[in-house]
Amino acid sequence: MRRKHEFICINCPLSCTVELFEEDGEVLEVRGNECAVGEKYAVTEFRDPRRRVTTTVRVRGGVLPVVPVATASPVPKRLVREVVRVLASVELEAPVEMGQVVMPDVLGTGVDVIATRPLPSARKGRG
């Protein structure tokens, strides 16, 4: 069955609404894009949309109670919420190093979750 999908291209301020027509997963036609970048964007968004996931995880004994983390590279878009959910139960011990692996191979994606900043231990008596 021929189906239509709409994507808003994010590559420039023009923000083309790109229509992609497919049948059983095979891309038949892309239109509405002003340039080739828009076509490529729509095809990627249809076939394998990915996002880099960013969130925070809890830290014990750090200068702050949480540290920001991110997937080292983009993961399939459908897994974004699940990645955040599994990270909610992680608790690290300070100090945390920049780039430290917080969770390897998250949800079997082959992608590690890493800390995106260093977080030193809290020194006692810091006002």
Added chain:
Amino acid sequence: MSRTWKPDVVVIGAGPAGLGAALAAREAGLREVVLVERDFELGGILPQCIHDGFGSIVFEQVLTGPEYAQRFIERVERSGIEVLLDTMVLELRPDRRVVAVNSRDGVLEMEPGAVVLAMGCRERTRHQVLIPGFRPAGVICAGAAQREINIEGLMPGHRVVILGSGDIGLIMARRFTLEGAEVEGVYEIMDYPGGLTRNLVQCLHDFQIPLHLSHTVTFIHGRKRVEAVTVARVDGNRKPVPGTERLVECDTLVLSVGLIPENELSKKAGVALHPVTGGPVVDELMETSVEGIFACGNVVSVFDLVDYVTFTAQVAGRGAAEFVGGRRRHRGEVPVKPGRNVRFVVPQRLRCLDREVELYFRVERPEKSVQVRVLVDGKPVSSKKARMVRPPEMVRASIPAEALSGQVREVVVEVVPDEKEA
């Protein structure tokens, strides 16, 4: 007791602007560079901007806010720049005397050769957009909510309405959703979105969060905690249309209604502010109206892209080094004026007239198929095509050095329809 200290330059604020300016001043040869920061660590607002999208121009790769900050922090730590954390600047005088205070040194008085203002900006609050209603807990600015969630590990609310579609509001719509809150919708008074398109797609569409253009919040309900807000459609004059009101139950109203350059210190120093940008009037070295006081980043004008903040910081840091070294020469005074469909341009004037200049400007209204042109005394000296310009996206243009070499009266930046395409 206080001591008087005479460093080469004092940089006020250690966000991306201050970090960039301090490094540039140091790399330009200044020996004693003092970087003053009121927070307990370097980075400014970047550590709370945990999402990615930073650095695509400066580093040609996409980083999260903390990653972008860390690249500069590591360089500052190796550079010999004197960093004063937990230190608040209380006063800046027209003769560049800086009075600061912290709990280690007490009151610090400095008489630097130059000052760089890098205080960034603040969020516009409920009181600046005048929303009627009660004054319950649960009304919070988007950046403050971002700080609570990403730095303090707190959750400000569970059922959220967002007013304003600026980038921070869009980013927080996604962040609240990922942390398990329900975001009922984003309401925008204008008839176009306030944020970047990539944020509309990745923050709202990805999570099926509705964006209501030409809508506003007309009343806040709840005596102790927010219980609901009334939303309504607005007409072409941004006035609520009677009969379109709708009650939305929520416990939190997040405001993303604009940013204001933070210039309390600048005012005390007598620095002239621009009525449109709200920041200092600057020249091509980012020097303000007060000799030897430079400014960069969001204290000058809200730039949206941290990459542009870094660029202006590098100009200001190098400018401060030229000034301290006695090499800064003014050859004249040439205004840079906004022309057709241009709201403002930074810098607002040129005085050295001896180098290529990058200009940053915002358009007044969205426009398709245009040419961005820089005119020197009416003659185009640079032009580029753009398929679309929108007020939320700062535009860059440049003036080649040779265009400024003769007698120049004025520079105009304009956006005109691209006739070949039309």
